[in-house]
Amino acid sequence: MNIGFIGAGHMGSAMIEGLLNAKTVVPENLFVKGGSSGTAEVLQKKLGFQLIKEYDAFKECNIIFIATGANLVLEILKEAAPFISEETILISVATGHTVEDAQAVLGSNIHVVHAIPNTPVSVNAGMIGAVFAKEMPDAVKAEAMHVLESLGKVEEVSESLLGTFGTVAGCSPAFVDIFMEALADGAVLEGMPRNLSYEVVAQMMLGSAKLAIKTKKHPGELKDGVTSPGGSTIKGVTALEKNGFRYAVIDAIKQANS
Ligand SMILES: NC(=O)c1ccc[n+]([C@@H]2O[C@H](COP(=O)([O-])OP(=O)(O)OC[C@H]3O[C@@H](n4cnc5c(N)ncnc54)[C@H](OP(=O)(O)O)[C@@H]3O)[C@@H](O)[C@H]2O)c1
Incomplete structure (x- = not known):
């Protein structure tokens, strides 16, 4: 499985560590795009994943996480949209938007999950709330669940409850x-x-x-x-x-x- 990440700050890095601990993905198949401060570069030296500067590698990813500041998410998704295929599952862990907001940018045919994790995901003991796009096929949902559950316990909740x-x-x-x-x-x-x-x-x-x-x-x-x-x-x-x-x-x- 190939996994992509946009953003490797506090939450992104916690999830990356958790996914590697659980061997849900190996470093060679993990593609991470960081911001401008060099945080992702420091993490790459420790964990050995594929550090990327452009979105091209996302074409080969089964799952892409976005873990940037809430105010940047929709703008970044607009940039990344041409590299996100219909087979890809996009999981946003950012606050401040809904599944529908992300689909409005990416297209309603893209499988979107809105998940809110916590930092214990880094030791695979997280508590994650997840909202799945309404029309998501069971097999796709199961794949997303499999990856999220490798980070901790997952509860499916309504979008209105996700903030609390x-x-x-x-x-x-x-x-x-x-x-x-x-x-x-x-x-x-x-x-x-x-x-x-x-x-x-x-x-x-x-x-x-x-x-x-x-x-x-x-x-x-x-x-x-x-x-x-x-x-x-x-x-x-x-x-x-x-x-x-x-x-x-x-x-x-x-x-x-x-
Ligand atoms: N922290 C938590 O416990 C927690 C829990 C649940 C949900 N969340 C949500 O998770 C999201 C991230 O939170 P955080 O605490 O991890 O914030 P953070 O530490 O500020 O991380 C955000 C990261 O996004 C990167 N970034 C900015 N622009 C980018 C771009 N164009 N491409 C790729 N990466 C980019 C930043 O990189 P540079 O700094 O290098 O620019 C930064 O490392 C937020 O929306 C937050 O609400 C956080």
């Missing part, structure tokens, strides 16, 4: 990073070495997420299982509530989604 999906799945890793840093700061305050604190916190987050996914238990039930009467955990929960923890998190999603 992107906020929750795409922005929250930063909120979780802050939470992890704060937990580790707390551990350091109590005398635990810094590096050990980060390791403990990250493994705890991974384990808590796995437990929630595997048991499908309500988060409140999982929390109740840790809080013994009069114990230390409920004291910590009370401190979080006193400091408006839930409201802070809900408001973060609301502000990020506005």
